[in-house]
Every structure is written in structure tokens, then in C-alpha cells.
Amino acid sequence: MIFFSRINRKSTPAAVKKVVFDEMAISSRVEELASEISRDYQGKDPIVAGILQGALVFTRDLVKNLSFPVLPDFIRISRYGRQSRTGEVKIVKDLREDIQGRHVLLIEDIVDTGLTLNYLVRILLERHPASLAICTLLDRTELRLAEVPIKYVGFNVNDEFLIGYGLDYREYYRDLPFVATMNLEVVEPQTADGRPKTADRLTT
């Protein structure tokens, strides 16, 4: 598995409006969550599964801090968007492991409407895991439509568009080491490939 490489930015991107959670705050909270999860899952040999792409960074850091060894698994589903408005959600990268009878902890970067997780929970419960719980770095309840079984929350956030630490705007800014609100006014018209002209590219 290729994780995002950390890059040393010479300056903060113009798209960053305000840092909401800096590296230290995130690191500290991730350690707390890992401690809680380690206690709850000790001896249960859970499958820890990050939801791509957003939860990749969070999953990496969380797993590093667990008290038991675990190789993270990943799952990815198609995303609603301009190109897929008439389609339907589907799994585009499935888990490696059979989860039947296993304890599963899904890792998400942010939960807003809950529709993505609701879909995943429905699909995964059909595979009869011993248990299924969710850990999210950020919880934004203002937009919640579907209730989902979130057991661990890093931070509660309100109605701001966030980037960094895995969260993107059209695949940009995931590599920022902090979570920040996005200055939507800096987004310029798109290039031919649909990406904003001014955005910094993700480095992998």
C-alpha cells in the first residue's frame, strides 16, 4: 500500500482559509482514539478498514498508534458527482479479507450526510461480521440524513468546507498536515481535465 508522502510546503496554499485542527491537535486526538480502540478491541483481532481515499492518512496514523498489530485493509466506493449522477453507488475496491465472524472497524475521514457509510454498512452487514463499528475523524451532523453507528469521533465540526489530512477538493489538498477551512473564492475555472487551475496537486 502506498501512503501519501509528506511534503514540506514552502507556503500555505491560498485555498487554506483557516486552520481548524493543526498537526499537534490531530496527533493528540488520534492517540486518544487509538488508546480507546486498543482497549475495546484488545484480543479481538479486528479488521480495521479505511474508506478510500479520504481516510487513508487518518487510517495510517491511527493504526500506528494501536496497541496491537494490525494490517489495515481498505475499501472504496464510487462517488456521486457530475459524471455519475445517473448511476448508482458501487464498490470499486473491496476488502481483501472475508469479514464473516470478524470484528470490523470502518475508518472514515468525515461523516456528513451519512449516505456513503449507510451504503457500506448495509453491504458489509450482509457479510455477517461479528460486529461493525465506525470511527471518523470528523463528524458533521448538520448534513446528516442517514443515521450510522459511529462509535468513535475525533472532532465535531460545523458547516464549513474542510480540506487537508485526507480531505480533498477534487483530489487536491489531501496532503496538508492539518485540517483547514477552504477559501472557496480562490478556486478558478477548471482545466480540461476538470481540475481547478490554482490548486496544488496531491503528491503520492
Next chain:
Amino acid sequence: MGIQSSSRSISSFAHESEEELAGFLDFYSIEWRYEPVSFPLNWDEQGRVIEAFTPDFYLPQFDLYVELTTMKQKLVTRKNRKIRRMRELYPDTRIKVLYGRDYRELLFKFGVIE
């Protein structure tokens, strides 16, 4: 009021944002009804309904009504008053209000709008 469900082709939406939300719900295989019911809010002395509120969507799976507000502040204020009244009269009915800014950010996130 007729019930229309989970098919944009048979629905006539009052606003483009409603059609967009219907598409969003369809994508995630969430069943929906468009304006399936009106909730009486006020009655005259003869008991006739003089004010009602009709949420945009009902999601049976979550037993949740959803109202989109993408209009001007003055109208939002009036709608908020109706929703407060609805919550007073029907406390067991769950309704979620998606305000214009939040909803636009959601569409922005998914690249539907710029």
C-alpha cells in the same frame, strides 16, 4: 397530494435543487417520496386548515422528512417559523432542514457545482 417516489422521470420538482437531491438519493439507493404529505399548522375557528407545511422529501428508510431551503433570507425566516411550529405540533416527526449554504457545499464537495 400524490406520492411520487424514487424516480426523477415521473416527478415534477418545484426547484432544481430538489431534483439534484433526488438524484443524490437515487445514487445511494435511498428510497424517497416527493412532497408526500402536508402537515396542518393552523386552523380557523371552524376548524379549517389555514396554514400547512409540506416538506420536500420523505425518506421511509430513515422515517425522516427533509426540507431544502435555498431561497432568500426573508423566505427562510418564514419557513423556519413553519418548521418550528411543525416541531411543536408533531414532536415525534423527524425533519431535517438542509440550508442553502450547507447544501451548496455538499454539491460543491461532489463537484456537481462550481
